[in-house]
Amino acid sequence: MDVVQAISKRRSIRKFLDKDVAGDEIDLLLEAARLAPSGLNAQPWRFRIIQNKDDITWLSREAVKGQRWVGGANIIFVCCADLTRYLEDAGASVRFLRDSGVLPPEMLAGIEEYLQKARDASSELLRGAAAANCSIAITQIMLQAVELGLGTCWIGMYDEEAIKEKFNIPEQMAVVALLAAGYPAENPGPRPRKSREEIILP
Ligand SMILES: Cc1cc2nc3c(=O)[nH]c(=O)nc-3n(C[C@H](O)[C@H](O)[C@H](O)COP(=O)(O)O)c2cc1C
Structure with a gap:
């Protein structure tokens, strides 16, 4: 399957078979996330x-x-953004770029x-920026799932707070989405999309 096929075949799936997703399939989904840009x-x-x-049943209420x-x-x-590491790791990248001398000074100033x-930034802005990065990783999981014959649905x-408490998710993690996955038990048609004209600004 190529990327075009995966993109056009993907649907939000909300009915699943009672069949386990195998460990090596989960590994591939996580690898798709790991390789995302940020x-x-x-x-x-x-x-x-x-x-x-039991945890999935708890989540469904x-x-x-x-x-x-x-x-x-x-x-x-449970898709989270580590807001503390986000800034630390971005800072480490900037230091690396500065110390390795690969960037011209004017560009380095812009990055700093x-x-x-x-x-x-306020915590809300920071959360939004981190969530944008996480969305790319989650999208890559959804597309990899299509190739594996799995269905997913983003839950926004x-x-x-209830989810963080239930699963002992550390304070600095923002829960930015849930993603449900499994073998599909439905085959929905495409949902409506805006036309190309509607999404191009004049
Ligand atoms: C940010 C976001 C939040 C969403 N939240 C929910 C949700 O809480 N429950 C749900 O059933 N679907 C949710 N969806 C799925 C959308 O309803 C779905 O993507 C949209 O209707 C288009 O259908 P498609 O994914 O089959 O193309 C969400 C999707 C996104 C991207």
Whole structure:
């Protein structure tokens, strides 16, 4: 399968077979995430993998605002951004770029300013920037899943505090999404999309 096929075949799947996703398939999904690009190569994504049936059932209630279909997933990825390491690792990249002398000084100044802006930003802004990076990793998981014959659905509606408490997720982690995955038990058609004209600014 090539990328074009994976992109066009992907659907949000909300019904799953009672069949386990194999360990080596999970490894491939995580590898797809690991290889994602990120600003200053900071790689802020962290995943808690939930496979225990009771935990998935717990997740399918108030934690996802009553989206009961979540209970049929075989795996839930709790997708987090490490907000502390995000800034530290971005800083380390800037130091590396500076010390290795690979960047012209005017570009280095721009990068240092970009990083300082992130350091001075409100926690909400920082969270948004880190979440944007994590979204790329999650998208790569979704596309790799298509090639493996797996279905996924991004879950954006959830109770972050309840989930962090239940799964002992450290304070500096922002939960930026949940991703349900498993073997699909449905084959939905494509959802509507805006036309090309609608997404091109004049
Ligand atoms: C940021 C984001 C949040 C979403 N949150 C939910 C959700 O909480 N529950 C759900 O059933 N689907 C959710 N979805 C899936 C969308 O409904 C779905 O992607 C959209 O309707 C297009 O359908 P498709 O993915 O099959 O192309 C979310 C998708 C994204 C990208």
